Amino acid sequence: MTLKHRTYSEVTGADTSRMVEQVAAQHARVAERLDGVKACIAVMSGKGGVGKSLTTAALASACANRGLTVGLLDADLVGPSAARLSGVQVTGLTVDENGLDPAISPTGVRIMSMELLLEDGAPLAFRQPSSESFVWRGAQERSALREFLADVRWGNLDLLLVDLPPGTQRLTDLDELLPRLDGLIVVTIPSAASQAAVGRSMELARQRDIQILGIVENMAGYACADCDEIQPLFPGDAGEQLASAYDTVLLGRIPFDAEAAVHANTGALDQLMNHTLAGEAIDAVALQLLEAIA
Amino acid sequence: MKFLCVECDEQMIFEERNLPGDGTLAAAFRCPGCERIVAMLTNPMETQLVSALGIKIGGSEVPGQPLELVRSEMVGGREDAFVDTEPTAAANVSKGSPGVVWSLAAVERLESVPRFVRGMVKRIYTDYAQENGISQITPDVMDRARSDLGLEGM
Numbered sequence: 070m071t072l073k074h075r076t077y078s079e080v081t082g083a084d085t086s087r088m089v090e091q092v093a094a095q096h097a098r099v100a101e102r103l104d105g106v107k108a109c110i111a112v113m114s115g116k117g118g119v120g121k122s123l124t125t126a127a128l129a130s131a132c133a134n135r136g137l138t139v140g141l142l143d144a145d146l147v148g149p150s151a152a153r154l155s156g157v158q159v160t161g162l163t164v165d166e167n168g169l170d171p172a173i174s175p176t177g178v179r180i181m182s183m184e185l186l187l188e189d190g191a192p193l194a195f196r197q198p199s200s201e202s203f204v205w206r207g208a209q210e211r212s213a214l215r216e217f218l219a220d221v222r223w224g225n226l227d228l229l230l231v232d233l234p235p236g237t238q239r240l241t242d243l244d245e246l247l248p249r250l251d252g253l254i255v256v257t258i259p260s261a262a263s264q265a266a267v268g269r270s271m272e273l274a275r276q277r278d279i280q281i282l283g284i285v286e287n288m289a290g291y292a293c294a295d296c297d298e299i300q301p302l303f304p305g306d307a308g309e310q311l312a313s314a315y316d317t318v319l320l321g322r323i324p325f326d327a328e329a330a331v332h333a334n335t336g337a338l339d340q341l342m343n344h345t346l347a348g349e350a351i352d353a354v355a356l357q358l359l360e361a362i363a
Numbered sequence: 364m365k366f367l368c369v370e371c372d373e374q375m376i377f378e379e380r381n382l383p384g385d386g387t388l389a390a391a392f393r394c395p396g397c398e399r400i401v402a403m404l405t406n407p408m409e410t411q412l413v414s415a416l417g418i419k420i421g422g423s424e425v426p427g428q429p430l431e432l433v434r435s436e437m438v439g440g441r442e443d444a445f446v447d448t449e450p451t452a453a454a455n456v457s458k459g460s461p462g463v464v465w466s467l468a469a470v471e472r473l474e475s476v477p478r479f480v481r482g483m484v485k486r487i488y489t490d491y492a493q494e495n496g497i498s499q500i501t502p503d504v505m506d507r508a509r510s511d512l513g514l515e516g517m
Contacts, residue, residue, distance in 0.1 A: 080367055080374050082365065085366060085377045087420075088364065090422070095418075159441070164429055166428065169445070186444045187441060188439050216432055
């Protein structure tokens with residue numbers, strides 16, 4: 070026997086679960102919170118280990134040093150590092166019913182990172198039934214990213230940089246959550262392997278009509294401490310190749326710099342920016358970024 | 364999601380939500396025509412899937428809290444991650460409430476909640492009491508709020 074009754078669309082009353090309404094409210098809250106942000110730029114690589122997080126943290130610091138009000142959202146929820154790299158001392162974040170204040174780095178960058186919430190050494194994990202966690206794990210991480218966007222009191226910013234994790238999923242999440250994503254900076258290393266992996270991520274960005282502002286080639290040679298010059302390191306020219314293939318610009322080439330690595334380890338980005346060849350290169354990238362968002 | 368009483372051809376109304384504490388959820392819906400009540404029972408996986416989206420079936424009668432999903436669902440959170448500030452007296456007045464008193468037993472129970480989430484839980488229970496005209500929060504009120512608001516694990 071087939072029961073005869075009205076369908077979902079024929080029942081015109083409000084959705085009693087109120088799920089759609091709640092999702093719409095979530096989007097509205099993100100838009101409201103970011104109303105004072107002039108430009109939101111994501112930094113992506115698509116490949117791990119290319120130095121994207123340090124590049125992002127240093128870029129944020131460089132822009133702050135040039136007078137911009139800058140925020141840095143660490144969207145790498147599983148492997149967060151923005152706070153440590155930026156020299157933020159972990160202290161309690163002030164929170165009330167309206168939101169929470171971001172941490173402030175020594176160079177004045179407003180930072181939110183899962184690193185500030187997790188116990189030292191603890192992996193990101195959620196309370197959940199013991200099996201089939203893959204079903205909702207992605208949704209939980211996306212919700213956490215949404216809360217970082219919507220609940221942190223970012224205030225008025227000239228620039229909000231979002232440090233994306235390796236892979237492409239978080240770029241999709243971010244693009245869907247934001248009222249507008251103003252552009253993307255892509256980080257690669259010179260190798261052909263990196264070029265292939267990063268190219269796939271850029272293809273996704275192109276398919277989603279996300280503007281690629283340019284490419285940063287990291288570990289492009291090494292900074293010789295003795296001769297103060299850039300010496301060859303890895304073969305390849307992935308930065309130029311990708312810029313050409315995706316009709317964008319090579320924003321800069323950052324050398325591997327042992328001295329910069331020491332400063333990064335201690336979160337001394339001001340030292341990195343002011344006293345290393347890598348810092349000089351990142352500052353040049355920052356100048357181009359400022360022109361792009363002006 | 365809509366529930367239809369086929370016999371009456373009336374859309375059913377959300378009545379209440381219940382969390383038995385085993386990861387499952389029960390949401391009751393009532394037919395405004397014949398007053399029949401049906402319960403939707405979800406298993407832990409279904410319950411978690413909805414929760415992961417940061418939403419509650421039937422909505423919530425109190426405002427959402429900052430980082431509510433992160434604070435309520437994440438494990439391994441730092442004890443000193445947050446400094447929760449108390450609502451100001453002015454905020455209470457604007458809500459039409461002079462404030463809510465916590466019984467000693469309720470305070471003791473609150474102290475057993477991990478610090479990572481404690482401040483938020485306190486605000487949620489306070490909001491619940493204010494919304495429902497309750498002047499004193501007791502363990503019984505906390506139990507009701509937990510069930511009514513779907514505060515699994517708080």
